[in-house]
Amino acid sequence: MNDIAVIWDWIGFIVRWLHVVTAIAWIGSSFYFIALDLGLRRDGPLPEGAAGEEWQVHGGGFYHIQKYLVAPAALPEHLTWFKWESYWTWLSGAALLAIIYYAGADLYLIDRNVLDISVPVAILISMASIGLGWVLYDLLCKSPLGRNDTTLMLVLYAILVAMSWGYTQLFTGRAAFLHLGAFTATIMTANVFLIIIPNQKIVVADLKAGRKPDPKLGAQAKQRSLHNNYLTLPVVFLMLSNHYPLAFGTEFNWVIASLIFIVGVLIRHYFNTAHAGKGHPHWTWGAAAVLFVIIMWLSTVPAVLTGERQVSAAEERFIASAHFPAVRDTVMGRCAMCHAAEPAYDGVPVAPSNVKLDTDAEIAAHAREIYLQAGRSHAMPPGNVSGMSEQERRLLVTWFEEAR
Known part of the structure; x- marks a missing residue:
């Protein structure tokens, strides 16, 4: 740890x-x-100075509440x-x-x-x-x-x-x-x-x-x-x-x-x-x-403003890593069927949480989430539906820890 x-x-x-x-x-x-x-009741006799009262029942008991202004x-x-x-x-x-x-x-x-x-x-x-x-x-x-x-x-x-x-x-x-x-x-x-x-x-x-x-x-x-x-x-x-x-x-x-x-x-x-x-x-x-x-x-409503997001220096390190080609293949094979602009997985109309992994820049931008959810834990893919192996998970861990 x-x-x-x-x-x-x-x-x-x-x-x-x-x-x-x-x-x-x-x-x-x-x-x-x-x-x-x-909900205070203000009718009926009230103690001097009281502005209202209410009876309530909860948990087997009765409560008599009075409010004083x-x-x-x-x-x-x-x-x-x-x-x-x-x-x-x-x-x-x-x-x-x-x-x-x-x-x-x-x-x-x-x-x-x-x-x-x-x-x-x-x-x-x-x-x-x-x-x-x-x-x-x-x-x-x-x-x-x-x-x-x-x-x-x-x-x-x-x-x-x-x-x-x-x-x-x-x-x-x-x-x-x-x-x-x-x-x-x-x-x-x-x-x-x-x-x-x-x-x-x-x-x-x-x-x-x-x-x-x-x-x-x-x-x-x-x-x-x-x-x-x-x-x-x-x-x-x-x-x-x-x-x-x-x-x-x-x-x-x-x-x-x-x-x-x-x-x-x-x-x-x-x-x-x-x-x-x-x-x-x-x-x-x-x-x-x-x-x-x-x-x-x-x-x-379709976005009017479009444009490719700039890649940060940290993301460039992830892309430049010697492990990145293998990581890209793993992500494309195990994750991108759902996490894509046009998901191919049945019953998934849009990328979950709007996380898309179609491009190198997108994979690098989500390196930390990939590491935590598919490398360090088995949270992704859900139920391991795409059959990600332990070797592939170790690859994601090595890639992130060496390039961060």
Whole structure:
């Protein structure tokens, strides 16, 4: 286990696992409290200061929940704060960004046909854009524009559309979608870390000291929480998109990303309305379905811009290797029946994950994946349907380790 690529791949897997688990925890608690808040009963006798209550049943037990807009007469000493789910989701996501996109910038972050930049410059642009996104968002929320929720949301959506297009002019399609998700998720976590939790702590401190809390603190936190609510589903889509080239790898990928934000808002509007007891606006599902059909169509529109991708210095080493002719024969015989512009394998209409291995440059560009999935492991070919031998797998390992 002294191979760096194998160790690094496992580290990426572990961090991805952590990211998914913490994201589930954050989204789950967020959706639960939104549904709880919207479903509170405000009729009938309530304790002094209570704004609503709800009875729930789960796991064989009954729960009686009461909400206080300010605080009960006697504030409890022990409060449960829901914040670490958000923090660890962001921290694990940032680590994953560094492990995959920064450490593998030449492969995953930079597309020299889009913008020919160095790795340090690409990483700097990445970090700066994500950080500046929060600064711009926060300034808008605190400006006079922030007093009108509808206008503010429209301006914020315009910014997201601009970022959707902008990221596709800087990075690979996969990285563009990932960065748009990170841009949005950073705003969401910063809302929790810099606004929602601090405001709530000030309110708690004021109550304990016998002071009347500033109502603006609660209103500000509620506005940011509302934004987080509507941004959640688009972020989940963007984070999953790296597995679906038809989303990120097409000419109109930025339009697809822009429409996904509308789809997410429509779906959340349905559930928010239903949880509030204001009916079931089924039209939202119809509108979301129409938009998704448009997205599917956009993913199949033939690309207008074409051109052969430039070969990097690292890829040139793989092609120049003495083992490459034998590797090419192995890949063509064992992999290219599926991983091709026009797959020959029955039931495979398009190359899986959009990985094509028709040319020397394409084989070299995917050297690391070939090494990990067909050399170091038996993940490919699936079920070894093409009969790759152990000798051929050893050849792939030798080729990659000597040429990298």
